[in-house]
Amino acid sequence: MKQKFKLYLQLFLTFIKIGAVTFGGGYAMIPIIENEISVKKKWIGGDELLEVVAISETTPGPIAICAATFIGYRLGGIAGAFCATFGVVLPSFLIIYLISLFLRAFEQLEIIRYAFFGIRAGVLALLIKAVISMYQKCPKNIVAYLIMAASFAAVAFFSANVIIVILSAAVIGIAATLIAQKAGKDL
Numbered sequence: 001m002k003q004k005f006k007l008y009l010q011l012f013l014t015f016i017k018i019g020a021v022t023f024g025g026g027y028a029m030i031p032i033i034e035n036e037i038s039v040k041k042k043w044i045g046g047d048e049l050l051e052v053v054a055i056s057e058t059t060p061g062p063i064a065i066c067a068a069t070f071i072g073y074r075l076g077g078i079a080g081a082f083c084a085t086f087g088v089v090l091p092s093f094l095i096i097y098l099i100s101l102f103l104r105a106f107e108q109l110e111i112i113r114y115a116f117f118g119i120r121a122g123v124l125a126l127l128i129k130a131v132i133s134m135y136q137k138c139p140k141n142i143v144a145y146l147i148m149a150a151s152f153a154a155v156a157f158f159s160a161n162v163i164i165v166i167l168s169a170a171v172i173g174i175a176a177t178l179i180a181q182k183a184g185k186d187l
Contacts (some may be wrong), residue, residue, distance in 0.1 A: 007076050008083045014041065015068050015087030023148045026056075026063030028126035029088075031133060033067060043075055058166050064088055141186075143176040 014036055022029040029054060038049050056066035062072065065085060072084025106112050138144060147169050154160035180186060 002077065004079070005103060008079055009039075011072050011076060011080050012083040012087040015072070015084045016063075016090055017087075018090040020091035022126075026065070027130050028123045029064040029067075030130040031126055031137075033064070033071075034133060044071065046137060050134065053134065058170070061096070069150070143173070147172055 010036065018029060018032050018036055022032050034046065037043050038046050044052070052067050052070050053063070056063045056070060059066045065088060068084040068088040069081045095125035126152055138148075151165050151169050154165050155162060
């Protein structure tokens with residue numbers, strides 16, 4: 001029992017830290033989640049984290065919350081999922097609540113505008129890091145490159161529904177793998 005409580009506390013504290021230091025949404029959190037969960041704590045490997053990100057992307061809700069819930073559940077069951085999810089959400093909730101109390105006074109301050117300008121630049125760097133990290137761990141074959149290019153074009157140039165793009169990419173990936181297995185080849 002003491003061991004489980006310790007795990008729940010570690011999940012909560014790890015994800016409250018992730019939630020407190022990350023601005024810019026779920027994709028900006030991916031490098032920090034990777035560093036805390038895979039590198040420092042070694043709770044799950046890098047390849048499994050990539051799967052967690054993929055699953056989190058395809059489930060409803062913000063990616064960081066879905067990832068926290070999935071990792072918490074994998075490590076500690078339902079209580080672990082609750083601790084990780086509560087930890088990642090709590091800092092944002094508290095910050096938004098406090099800002100809402102003083103929003104009118106804050107929005108006129110020039111230093112606040114400059115701070116948000118800096119935060120946006122930092123978030124862009126985190127997003128680029130997440131893209132590079134995910135690319136390095138993804139399979140590198142012609143099918144993966146075609147899916148990636150087609151998905152990017154569909155969303156960026158044709159404003160395709162992201163859910164349809166993700167589901168289509170999954171179906172194409174499954175079909176390509178099954179065809180390759182039937183032919184006795186690797187992708």
